[in-house]
Amino acid sequence: MAMLNDAVREQAAQFLQELPHPVRIAMFTQEIECEFCRETHQLVEEIAGLSGQISLEVYDFVADKEKADEWGVDKIPAIAIVGADDFGVRFYGIPSGYEFTSLLYAIRAASTQETDLSEAGHQFLSELSKPVHLQVFVTPTCPYCPQSVVLAHQLAIASPLVRADMVEATEFPHLSIKYQVMGVPRTVINETGHVEGAAPEPMILDKIAEALAGAEE
Template sequence: MLDSNLKTQLKSYLEKVTQPIEIVAYLDEGTKSQELRELLQEIESLSERITLVEHADDSQRKPSFSINRPGTDISVRFAGIPMGHEFTSLVLALLQVGGHPIKLDEAVIEQIRNLDGDYEFETYFSLSCQNCPDVVQALNVMSVINPRIRHVAIDGALFQKEVEDRQIMSVPTVYLNGEVFGQGRAGVEEILSKLDTNAD
């Protein structure tokens, strides 16, 4: 899955990981599950701090995986194979769950931490979409800072039925607690101001 250049790069990034990481994969017999298994096995082989576990949970989308910090509620989820433009999102998720400092203003981090309520975000992306990583990375980092925020990034191409059922016309499309929350590029501050407006 990863060429040698990408592997070398990823290995050096993963040296910044300070906390153990558990990757939990939900796979079936399909070719995309095989591809995801291969990718996750390669990632596991690049760091002693990373453990890969396969889970048979039929309530989960397949192929999908979560990146967890054991003993905490910190978790970032992907449904699909985050390559293409989303590879950076995957690397950042590994680093952030693995304890690497988050590059956000302290006041913003505090604001995320203090959000009241439970938030279930779903972001539909495509691997060729240039605006998607901004949204995926913003929601991932928010879910690392505040575990009451849950986020799963979903590759629309692999979950076509959901895209049709929800009549999603463009990516990124974000759902919050089952309702459309936003479309198009957005960063942490924009998402926060929208959440705060909703809270008012």
């Protein structure tokens, strides 16, 4: 059975029409011990079928370990959205529920390389000198979460120093415990910093600056 019903497929196709540049979806999966790998695989297959500009590559997390290392993939199911470059846009866990929207936005932004970031945001990113890793923890039933995921992915697309992951908290409970996730969205910045809730762009940038300054001390 298809994961996307007709109405949803039509909306998604409309959203992804006229992608100016090709986008690769690289998916990492495994046959066993991965609850949502099969569904995630099916979902990206259906998405790839919506636009001639989207291509899909599927890798086995174990057999293609070299590839996983190359893309920095350390858990499954994983999806890397790759445009003209690997901008560091990742989804860990299935982007279902509200996160389906984040997936569509990531594909479009990777193709257009256009973001909604402010002037100040671009200025901030141009002055970055150190790598930034954003992990946005979500649940599929959280209507506020895509806002944080889309923002994090846009920061990654706009800056070669930023990479951004959506992490579906219920599929990676050990990470939820490690990062003390008790509410979503929660954005973890470089292991040390964090932001609670769907914070607007200026607040995320402040927290990134704080986390980078804190790491220097």
